[in-house]
Each structure stands twice: as structure tokens, then as C-alpha cells.
Amino acid sequence: MSARSATVPGMGMLRETGKLFALGLDIGRGIFQRPFQLREFIQQAWFIASVTILPTALVAIPFGAIISLQFGSLASQLGAESYTGAGSVLATVQQAAPLVTALLVAGAGGSAICADIGARTIREEIDAMEVLGVSAVQRLIVPRVLACMLVAILLNGMVSVIGVLGGYFFNVVLQDGTPGAYLASFSALAQLPDLWVGELKALIFGFLAAVVAAYRGLHPPPGPKGVGDAVNQSVVITFLLLFVVNVVITLIYLQLVPPKLG
Amino acid sequence: MAVGTSVQVRTAGRTAGTGGAPAAAAEPLREGAMGAEVVIEGLTKSFGKQAIWRDVTLNLPPGEVSVMLGPSGTGKSVFLKSMIGLLKPDSGKCEINGVDIARCSERKLYETRKLFGVLFQDGALFGSMNLYDNVAFPLREHTKKSETEIRKIVLEKLELTGLSGAEDKLPGEISGGMRKRAGLARALVLDPEIILCDEPDSGLDPVRTAYLSQLLIDLNAQIDATILIVTHNINLARTVPDNIGMLFRKELVMFGPREVLLTSDEPVVEQFLNGRRLGPIGMSEEKDSAQMALEQEQADAGHHDGSTEDVRGIVPQLQPTPGLPVRQGAVRRKDRVVQILHTLPEPAREGIIASLTPEERRHYGIPEPAVTAGGLTPAHRGNLPAGEVADLPGAHAWPGGEQSAQTRPLRPRRGGA
Numbered sequence: 001m002s003a004r005s006a007t008v009p010g011m012g013m014l015r016e017t018g019k020l021f022a023l024g025l026d027i028g029r030g031i032f033q034r035p036f037q038l039r040e041f042i043q044q045a046w047f048i049a050s051v052t053i054l055p056t057a058l059v060a061i062p063f064g065a066i067i068s069l070q071f072g073s074l075a076s077q078l079g080a081e082s083y084t085g086a087g088s089v090l091a092t093v094q095q096a097a098p099l100v101t102a103l104l105v106a107g108a109g110g111s112a113i114c115a116d117i118g119a120r121t122i123r124e125e126i127d128a129m130e131v132l133g134v135s136a137v138q139r140l141i142v143p144r145v146l147a148c149m150l151v152a153i154l155l156n157g158m159v160s161v162i163g164v165l166g167g168y169f170f171n172v173v174l175q176d177g178t179p180g181a182y183l184a185s186f187s188a189l190a191q192l193p194d195l196w197v198g199e200l201k202a203l204i205f206g207f208l209a210a211v212v213a214a215y216r217g218l219h220p221p222p223g224p225k226g227v228g229d230a231v232n233q234s235v236v237i238t239f240l241l242l243f244v245v246n247v248v249i250t251l252i253y254l255q256l257v258p259p260k261l262g
Numbered sequence: 263m264a265v266g267t268s269v270q271v272r273t274a275g276r277t278a279g280t281g282g283a284p285a286a287a288a289e290p291l292r293e294g295a296m297g298a299e300v301v302i303e304g305l306t307k308s309f310g311k312q313a314i315w316r317d318v319t320l321n322l323p324p325g326e327v328s329v330m331l332g333p334s335g336t337g338k339s340v341f342l343k344s345m346i347g348l349l350k351p352d353s354g355k356c357e358i359n360g361v362d363i364a365r366c367s368e369r370k371l372y373e374t375r376k377l378f379g380v381l382f383q384d385g386a387l388f389g390s391m392n393l394y395d396n397v398a399f400p401l402r403e404h405t406k407k408s409e410t411e412i413r414k415i416v417l418e419k420l421e422l423t424g425l426s427g428a429e430d431k432l433p434g435e436i437s438g439g440m441r442k443r444a445g446l447a448r449a450l451v452l453d454p455e456i457i458l459c460d461e462p463d464s465g466l467d468p469v470r471t472a473y474l475s476q477l478l479i480d481l482n483a484q485i486d487a488t489i490l491i492v493t494h495n496i497n498l499a500r501t502v503p504d505n506i507g508m509l510f511r512k513e514l515v516m517f518g519p520r521e522v523l524l525t526s527d528e529p530v531v532e533q534f535l536n537g538r539r540l541g542p543i544g545m546s547e548e549k550d551s552a553q554m555a556l557e558q559e560q561a562d563a564g565h566h567d568g569s570t571e572d573v574r575g576i577v578p579q580l581q582p583t584p585g586l587p588v589r590q591g592a593v594r595r596k597d598r599v600v601q602i603l604h605t606l607p608e609p610a611r612e613g614i615i616a617s618l619t620p621e622e623r624r625h626y627g628i629p630e631p632a633v634t635a636g637g638l639t640p641a642h643r644g645n646l647p648a649g650e651v652a653d654l655p656g657a658h659a660w661p662g663g664e665q666s667a668q669t670r671p672l673r674p675r676r677g678g679a
Contacts, residue, residue, distance in 0.1 A: 127382070130348060131348065133375040134372075
């Protein structure tokens with residue numbers, strides 16, 4: 001609808017982006033509005049966790065492994081085997097874990113949220129709720145967004161642990177790395193802010209995934225097929241956003257936090 | 263049909279009266295309070311470049327039942343959604359109890375919406391909750407009632423809509439008619455001051471539609487809510503409302519007392535009421551003059567025009583089930599209509615006078631036979647509404663002969679005739 005009324009190319013996209021931001025702000029405000037929908041929050045958190053835990057765990061092991069193997073082989077060619085641990089652990093904790101988490105939260109959790117909200121929208125349930133004097137954003141969307149954020153943080157912790165363990169296993173067992181050097185270099189280079197920024201990323205990615213899913217769900221193209229398209233778009237848009245935001249956060253982090261071995 | 267209707271609903275009403283005594287006790291506030299007044303002025307809505315309707319001005323008098331007619335696709339549902347603030351109109355205002363829905367703050371909007379009970383086309387039940395939780399939802403969100411109180415109210419409303427025993431069903435497991443009735447039960451649970459029904463008859467058989475009509479009238483008698491029904495069911499439009507309006511060609515063609523529209527010789531109204539092909543309404547929204555001439559020719563040659571019989575004229579209005587209180591809205595309407603009687607067209611005036619009892623005629627000072635318009639000063643007591651509450655179209659009226667010439671600019675033309 002809005003794309004049709006756009007006169008300048010790109011206006012439609014800008015407008016959509018603006019609406020997305022507006023929804024994000026509404027959600028931010030809704031978080032602090034009472035009454036808090038605790039029951040909905042717990043249900044949603046449980047649901048999102050249940051659809052994401054297994055795939056995340058399954059993805060985390062090979063992800064830790066490839067990083068560790070790649071970095072290990074590179075490091076041994078350069079004669080820096082002793083730093084394998086530091087490299088793969090940092091890469092896992094800072095980059096791989098939040099991304100894997102976010103991709104799965106968006107792919108499994110976000111698509112489910114988008115489909116759910118989209119179906120409610122075309123069945124006029126959202127309208128009905130608004131007419132009953134209940135804000136759909138506060139009642140339905142805020143619990144889902146918070147649930148996504150919580151699950152993303154928890155999953156990120158899990159992926160970090162599994163990824164690091166997987167990396168350790170592959171480095172030590174398959175590439176004949178020395179366990180002592182792995183752990184020693186790890187503590188030599190890694191610092192606590194690395195973990196914090198990983199968790200912060202997961203939090204932001206979880207928020208983004210849920211907001212995009214909710215936005216597409218609240219404004220699906222008309223008809224039942226529209227909901228399918230909306231789900232599809234929500235996942236694609238989230239992925240695009242994730243990588244852009246990831247670059248930004250990483251740049252800021254590298255500027256702000258001094259490396260341990262200055 | 264009318265007899266069967268009243269018997270059935272009376273039983274429902276009685277059980278609600280005896281078993282549901284707490285409901286009556288729980289709403290002393292509503293005693294004497296009347297439905298909200300809705301004032302709509304110059305409301306205009308378009309999607310992009312496509313105008314839906316423009317400059318709609320009307321007034322839903324408190325406690326009265328109104329029907330909005332119109333061919334499919336004339337934006338009747340959009341009109342309803344604009345009234346409750348789900349869609350923002352481009353211009354104009356819609357005031358409910360003095361709050362402009364189109365411009366008020368979000369907080370005020372949610373507050374005002376609690377006055378509404380809205381029945382959506384498909385019921386719009388929450389698919390994840392069973393009927394009981396659906397109907398209980400507004401109570402749980404907006405009141406601090408205990409679960410026992412909620413249970414009492416919910417079961418009463420479910421019984422009222424004939425859904426006893428279906429509390430545990432999910433919306434996906436029941437028929438469209440049941441969903442519709444459940445939607446109505448949910449709309450009624452907060453004792454709304456305004457009830458909006460979006461095509462209450464679609465998907466219901468004629469008998470259930472008759473029950474539903476009776477239910478709406480009974481409700482109106484009991485809680486004195488202002489009711490607006492959007493429909494294209496002629497039977498419902500003829501028997502239920504106090505006021506009728508009609509949307510066509512992006513305009514409100516008319517809005518006024520039921521007698522005015524039912525006796526109108528406006529071509530579009532006449533065509534619509536009789537459901538025939540002959541007239542300004544076409545299969546797509548409008549018709550060009552060539553098509554009209556062709557159809558007229560065919561009809562003259564004896565081709566059936568789709569209508570059954572001439573159903574214009576005033577039929578008796580549906581009354582509340584015996585035993586229920588008098589509809590306060592109807593009482594107020596009588597005063598109001600008598601006051602604007604001299605402004606109404608002749609057939610409508612006769613119809614209104616014919617509907618008054620001899621005592622009422624004496625009370626209003628209307629002479630027994632045909633009335634002479636103009637010098638009418640009703641000798642009434644009590645407070646009468648000051649202005650002409652129903653806005654009869656003046657400038658918008660279609661002057662019979664020049665009608666097609668005058669409305670032509672409204673028509674977006676695509677391709678040749």
C-alpha cells in the first residue's frame with residue numbers, strides 16, 4: 001500500500017524503515033508499562049527456547065570446530081601454534097556465538113513469532129484486541145521481544161561454551177595441539193569485555209529479530225499467502241540487519257576496548 | 263417467525279433475569295445512563311489515491327439503533343474501523359462522548375474504546391483460547407472482578423447468545439454462526455455503551471439472523487446502548503433500526519429516520535432495497551449510462567430484472583420481547599423525530615404519524631388525519647433534544663433528473679464505455 005503511494009523511488013523503503021523504528025520505540029516504551037504480561041513472557045520464552053536449543057547446540061559444535069581447525073592450521077603454518085587457543089576462543093565468543101544464536105533465534109523463533117502474529121492480524125484478532133482497549137504491542141509483542149532477548153542471551157552462553165569445548169577438542173585431539181598452550185594463550189589474550197560484548201550482541205540481535213518479526217507480522221501483505229511472504233521477508237531482513245549491526249558493534253568495540261597485549 | 267422469535271428469546275431473557283440477577287445488581291451505574299452519542303463530521307478516508315468515502319457527516323443519537331447500508335465495496339467496514347480508531351481518517355472528526363477518536367491521545371483512545379462492543383465479520387475470536395476465555399478476556403483485562411464473578415457474567419452472556427455448553431470449544435472447532443455469536447457475547451461482556459456490528463447476518467441463516475436481530479433490540483432495551491449495524495441485509499434494515507443510512511459512490515447518500523429511507527424514491531436507494539439490476543448500482547460499483555439504457559431496454563422487453571416484489575414502504579419495527587423494559591432510545595427518538603417532522607418528505611411524515619398511537623398524537627399535538635406541515639408546534643413536556651439530531655442531506659441530495667450528470671466527476675474512468 002505504502003509502496004504504491006510512494007512517488008520517489010526508495011521512499012517506500014524509507015517509510016517501512018521508519019515504521020519499523022516506530023514499532024521499536026513503541027516496544028521500548030511498552031516494556032515499562034504495567035501490567036507486565038508475565039505468563040505470556042514465560043510461555044513465549046519457553047516456546048522459543050524449545051525450538052532453538054537443539055539446533056543451536058548442533059550448529060555450535062561444528063562451528064567451533066571449523067574456526068578452531070582453520071585457525072589452527074593457519075597458526076601452525078606461521079609457527080604460532082601457541083596462540084591457537086586465544087584466536088579460536090575469541091572468534092567463537094565474540095563473533096560466532098552471537099551470530100549463530102541470532103540466526104537461529106531469527107530463523108526458528110522469529111519466523112514462528114511472525115507467522116503467529118501475522119495469522120492473528122489477518123484474522124482480525126489484533127484489531128479485536130485493540131478494540132477491546134488492550135494494546136496488542138504491550139500484550140503480545142513486548143513479551144515476545146523480551147522472551148527473544150532472554151533466550152538469545154542464554155543461548156549465547158550455551159553456544160560459547162559448546163563452541164569453545166568443540167574448538168578445544170578438535171585442536172587438541174585432531175591437530176595435536178597442546179592443552180596447556182591452548183589454555184595459557186586463552187587467558188593471555190582473552191579478557192572479560194570479550195564475553196560482555198558477545199552477550200550484548202546476542203541481546204541486541206535477539207531484540208532485532210523479534211522486532212522485525214513482529215513488524216512483518218503486524219503488517220503482512222494481504223491474504224494467507226501474505227503471511228507466508230511476511231515470514232520469509234522477516235527472516236531475510238533480520239539476517240541482513242544482523243550482519244550490518246554486527247559490523248558496527250565490532251568496530252565500536254575495537255575502538256573502545258584496548259587489546260590486552262597493547 | 264416473529265412469534266417463534268419472541269418465545270425463544272423470552273426464555274433466554276427470563277433465565278437471564280432470574281439466574282442472572284447479579285448482572286442486574288452489578289450494573290447500577292448503567293441505570294438511567296444512556297448510550298454514548300456519536301458525532302461524525304466531514305469524515306474522509308482514502309487509501310493512497312483511492313478515495314473510499316468523503317465528507318461523511320452523521321450523528322448516531324444516543325440509545326438508538328442505526329443501520330448503514332451500501333453495496334459491497336463501498337467502504338462500510340472501513341467506516342466502522344475508522345469509528346473505532348483502527349484506521350486514521352484523512353480529515354474530519356468522530357466524537358464519542360466528546361472525545362475525537364481521530365485525534366485524541368493513545369491513552370484516551372484506549373479508554374474510549376472500552377465503551378465499545380464490536381462484532382467483527384468473522385467474530386475475530388482469539389484462536390488460541392476457548393470460548394470461555396475469549397468471552398472472559400475483556401473482564402480479566404479491564405476489571406478487577408474475581409473469577410467467580412467473571413464466571414457468572416461469562417456464562418450468562420454465553421447463554422444469551424445460545425452457546426451454553428460450548429465454553430470449552432476452540433474457535434476453530436465451531437461453525438461460523440457460532441463464532442459470530444461468541445464474538446457478540448465477547449462484545450457484550452463489558453456492557454458497552456456503543457455496539458458496532460459488522461455484517462451480523464453474513465454467514466447466518468435467515469432464522470438465526472432473525473434471532474440475532476431480536477437479541478440486538480432486546481439488548482438495546484436492557485442496556486440502552488447506541489447500536490450501529492453495517493449490513494446489506496434488506497430484511498434486517500427494514501425491521502430493526504430507528505435510523506438508516508446508505509453509502510454509495512464514495513458519499514453518504516442519506517442518513518435519517520428509517521421512514522425516510524424506506525419510502526425514498528432515490529433511484530439508488532430504491533434499487534438497493536428491491537435488489538434489482540435496474541438502477542445506478544452495477545456489478546462493479548458504478549454503471550455507465552449506455553449500460554443503464556441497455557438494461558432498461560431489456561427490462562422493457564420483458565427481461566427479468568432480478569427483483570421479487572416492491573418492498574419499499576414502512577413495515578412495523580421490531581419490538582423488544584414482551585416483559586422487557588421500553589426502549590428508552592425509541593422514546594427519545596419519537597420526540598426527536600416529531601420535532602423535525604416538518605422537514606421530512608411527505609411519505610416519511612405520513613409513515614411516522616401512522617406509527618404514533620392516538621395518545622401520542624394528542625401528546626405531540628398532531629391532528630388525527632393527514633398533518634399540515636410547517637405550523638407544527640408540538641406541545642411536549644420534558645427535555646427535548648435541541649437541534650435536528652439526524653442530519654438530512656441537503657447539498658448532497660440527488661436532484662432526480664440531473665443525477666447522473668451531477669455525479670459524473672466522481673467517477674474514475676478507466677477505458678472507454
